[in-house]
Amino acid sequence: MSDHVIDKVRDFAEGLLPTMGLELVDVQFRREGHGWVLRLFIDREEGVTVDHCADVSREIGQFLDVEDLIGHPYHLEVSSPGLERPLKSMRDFQRFVGKKAKIRMHENLDGQKVFVGIIGEATEEAIQLDLEEGGKVRVAFDQIGRARLVF
Numbered sequence: 696m697s698d699h700v701i702d703k704v705r706d707f708a709e710g711l712l713p714t715m716g717l718e719l720v721d722v723q724f725r726r727e728g729h730g731w732v733l734r735l736f737i738d739r740e741e742g743v744t745v746d747h748c749a750d751v752s753r754e755i756g757q758f759l760d761v762e763d764l765i766g767h768p769y770h771l772e773v774s775s776p777g778l779e780r781p782l783k784s785m786r787d788f789q790r791f792v793g794k795k796a797k798i799r800m801h802e803n804l805d806g807q808k809v810f811v812g813i814i815g816e817a818t819e820e821a822i823q824l825d826l827e828e829g830g831k832v833r834v835a836f837d838q839i840g841r842a843r844l845v846f
Contacts, residue, residue, distance in 0.1 A: 697724045700733065700764050707758050708735060708751075717747060720776045721783065724769075731769035733759075736776040740790075743775040782842040788817035791844060798824065798842040804834060811845065 701722050708719045720736040737743055737751055752773040759765060782788055782796060797811045804810075810832055812824035821833045 700724045703762065703764055704733065704735070704755065704759075708755065711754055712737060712751070715747070715750065717743070717751065721781060729770070731765070731767060732772060733765070733769050734772045734774070736774060736781075738776055738780065748773040748775075778844065778846050780844045782844065785817060785819065785836055788814055788822050788836075788842075792817055795845050796824065796842055797845045798822070798834065799840045800834065800838055801840045802838070804832070804838065810834070 701724050704724075705719065705722045708722065712719050717737045717739050720738050721734075722736075723732070723734040725732060735751065735755060737747065739747070752771060755773065756771055759771070780787075782791065788796075792814050794814055795812065796814050797809065800808050800810070802808070810824050810826060812826040812832070814822065815825045815831065816823040819836075821835050822839070823831055823833045825831055
């Protein structure tokens with residue numbers, strides 16, 4: 696059920712947010728200590744304000760009321776992804792060339808699973824990181840398990 700909710704909310708948000716000058720970073724729907732939480736992370740190059748979050752929350756809330764997707768109590772949260780923003784798409788890597796990132800691989804590459812460095816290049820074929828400890832590594836996008844900016 697949670698995948699169905701995530702898919703429906705993602706589809707709606709991906710149509711809505713560009714009209715508001717925003718982009719969808721991630722959608723989560725899971726049970727936490729205080730109950731179910733539907734969480735949307737939004738972003739834009741100039742940063743996200745509280746007003747952006749409130750506007751998106753209102754629109755998503757109205758969508759959920761009309762669609763009646765969730766048959767139990769839940770909390771809706773809309774926020775910025777923060778300084779350690781996840782990098783989910785090739786477009787994210789291209790946007791943040793020159794920024795520091797941490798990449799966790801699905802499988803070891805050269806005996807290592809985690810790499811930290813500056814995104815030097817992001818093409819359709821691979822991402823190049825200029826590593827903190829020196830040297831460079833090129834990884835195919837589909838080999839990446841998780842990635843995020845770091846500061």
